[in-house]
Amino acid sequence: MRSLLARLLPLFTFLWLFAPVAHAAPAMDFTLYDVNGQQVHLADLKGKVVVVSFWATWCGPCKEEMPHLQALYDKYKAKGLVILSLSTDDVRTTSRVKPYIASKGYTFPVLLDKDSAVVGLYNPNKTLPWTVVIDRSFQVAEQHGGYDPGDEIKLGELVTRLLGP
């Protein structure tokens, strides 16, 4: 046991050294369809503050977070905030995504990541909900996993700061 760990731990400990390069990376572009069959290109949103929220219809914490995203969207969309609610539901349940959103009365755009393309770019551990905030210069300003009460306040403060006066 000791010798095995002695060999393996150094091997994987160095991987943690990558951590410092984490932030302020350019946002990775993607193209997806929304629930209405329209194409959405992330790069077309350069100049805006974009919140990409990964969720799924079976994800409880995601459902807890969504009303707060809607409130944020209502408050700041006129100032340039875009919220992309990105459903990670697989194709079997695609038909349920739009009815779910409609039943809740949410109005932010909802995209379908049916080939798991974008979740792999931004959220390789596949944690849900997963929030990515992109600033006006198309840089990733924040990535965050999970939702706990109070998170929406911090998100609101960040968005306010990024939107500017």
Add this chain to the structure above:
Amino acid sequence: MTGLGGAGAQRWIVSLALAAGGVARADEPASTDAASSAAPGQTASVTQLPSPADAAPAPVSSAADATSAPAAAPANVSPASPSTDPRSTPDATGVTVAPEAPAPPEGAAVDVPAPPVPPTDDVAPAKPRPSFVFSEDFELRWYKSPDSLPAFPDNPRVLDWFEQVNRFTIGGAFKKWTFFTQLDEVALTGTTHFLDDVRVADRELLAPGVWSVLIPGAYDPATQGLKGWDLFSRNVFINMEKLRAGYTGKNISVELGDSYLAFGRGLSLAVQRNVEIDIDTSIQGVKVEARPGLWDITGFAGQLNRQQVLQDNRNDGLFGDRRHTVGGVRVERYGLGPVNLGAHGVVYNFVTDEGWKSGFTNLKSTPDAVVGGATVEAVGLGPTDWYLEGDGYAYPTADLFGGGAHKPGYALYGSGAVYAGKTTWLIEGKRFYQSEHVNALLGSEGYEVATAPTLEYERGITEDSSAAMNSNNIAGGRVRMDWTAIPGQLVPYWSVAVFRDMEIGGTHFNTVPETIVHPLVGLEWTHNAWSAMANIGYRNDIRDGKDGGSDRQLHGDVLAKIPVKDGWAFDLSLSTEWFRWGTNPVQQQDYVEVESSVALLYKGLFAFTWYTDTSTNPLIDSVGNLSRDVYGAGELQIKPLPNLTLRAFYGAYKSGVRCAGGQCRVLPGFEGARVSATATF
């Protein structure tokens, strides 16, 4: 904005819940039916990304747990290429940055069209820089073995062992190029001992013939090691599970390596990650997608690449890949008014032997299955959306029928959504005949290549009812109505599913056809930091004839988040199931399952969760740690840094069948301890 996140922790929760039976059965229904969300047991604020489905503990079938295999396919990545696609909405994004977004229409539209918003002038053009996303997940597990030596004094317990699993991924993009790789490693220790100077292995990590990408060499039974570069031992396995490079141009994208792909609603092809039950199979080959104007044309060819190292479940006896060949084409035409049309075809050629050689040799043989289909979708047809898909299945060989008579099949699926005032109606129907045979040879590998919508509440699937999910002769549908009582806050709903399963034999317990009736009611409520999701359902599998009786299942799920004060909150979950068997030759013992969790959370920085799971199901082959039928476990999660989650778990959860995303696997139980660190940066 921090949250206990982390895949690992959540995975534990998920797997625990799954295994423990209750919970984490995140299921498609979850989306539709119920308290879906975090499966019971999922206390924290994070959910590991499962494929939609309700994982259901079913006493016997097939399953495993979900690793969080990040194998993401950066598809459609086109760095900074403004869209000229006519499908884009006026603001060129389809995103609809609604100006003054009107109050949510009652149950209807999602996006609100918005005028174009020009980029701000103060954004200076930046010099292109690469982007990277790393994830690292390290976990150490101690397995408490149930084995003992009764012939010795005190009946000492023996054969505990340790397992260490590591997953490292790097993904990135630069200009129009993307890449991704996932490196998995697993090691066992404490699995061997010496009896009379003879080395005895209690368990082997690798099955004979398996080799590691980074440690080439053949298995040597004499030394139980690898000939050649046996750098470590027979109990270490390092594997580059996924590797992908991609290019995305204006109207075309190309990927080499591991990609995911699904056609239509998955009737003909659905090679996707399903972390809920530890499945991550990709297509290793080439994928090309062209988007000329209103057309989308996708072609691919490659071999199926199954994830070999399980992230959440026990690894032993890892066996090699069977390099099944698959190729196909999809053509879609958008923008015909509200209508989109599509056609697709897929060819499968399966192998029975492991290894690359077999995979390539197989290319010369007759395909085992050819599937072709078409889709019609109408979006925004008044206050309605419609979808219809039909697929035909040809089986040129008898391999998928066990060498017996083979006949063609077909599958139909349709859905309609109607937004009427405060109500949202979702109607789905299906008819599958001989279509599940396409997955027939993949059972031992634990995944499927086509997973059509089952329309079932997967959280309630048992070993018996899992057969209906994979039935080759079934028809039925489901109607669900959501009532928006308070927009964004309170939505009660009900659904009724009715199926006619005409297949018998195989994994079916019933010996005559049966009619399945499954009503369900529930609600979802959120208000500020409070939330509650609950449902209750009653499934009745009614056998034909007077003597068949019926299987009856009453089930309920509750999830609740209760804020206390100063950032503290409780997360509660409860999942129950009462099952009465009808007449069947397999087993007759009725059972009850109750799974619960209570979590204390603090601002996403800390969470402690206690799980309890009780099951009297005799088909479960694990034993509880609190009593024979009772399992208990505690888990502590700490998030010291925004991108780092530490977890410690001690206790047990039960084994059983889990179903998610239309697939079922038997997941092993667990007793012992786990510690892990997970980061994404």
